[in-house]
Amino acid sequence: MSDYNPQPPPTNESSFHKGNCHCGAVRFTVRVSPPLHEYPVMNCNCSICSRNSYLLVYPNTEDFKLEKGEGVLKDYRFNTRQGRHRFCGECGSSCFVQLPDESGPPPFVCVNVRMFEDFDFDKLKLRKVDGRSFQGEYTPQVNN
């Protein structure tokens, strides 16, 4: 995981966004570079991205601020259990993913653009990733 860096090279420009879950219990602000409509937004077909409808950007940790909702956020972990897939415990919106920080804060947060106030799917520059092919076979883990 330490060698994994999905961030695109930053440019001289950035864009600032407010985001919130559907019910508003979770609110955050984020700055991304390149600006959102030039940013290669990750659109992956793996088991978790497709189910959570993730469209991900990877701001630096210091450019992401959770303004509200730490108390209502719930974590979903699977597979290696390294990533915390954080969703609103009230409305279920999949907000962002945090990576482990045992050796200090991770350099970036994976944030779901679908939570942005100014989200416009048609303006995004999507980077399609075929995660389904390299993720390995997927089977749901709950048997009841």
Ligand SMILES: [Zn+2]
């Ligand atoms: Zn919510």
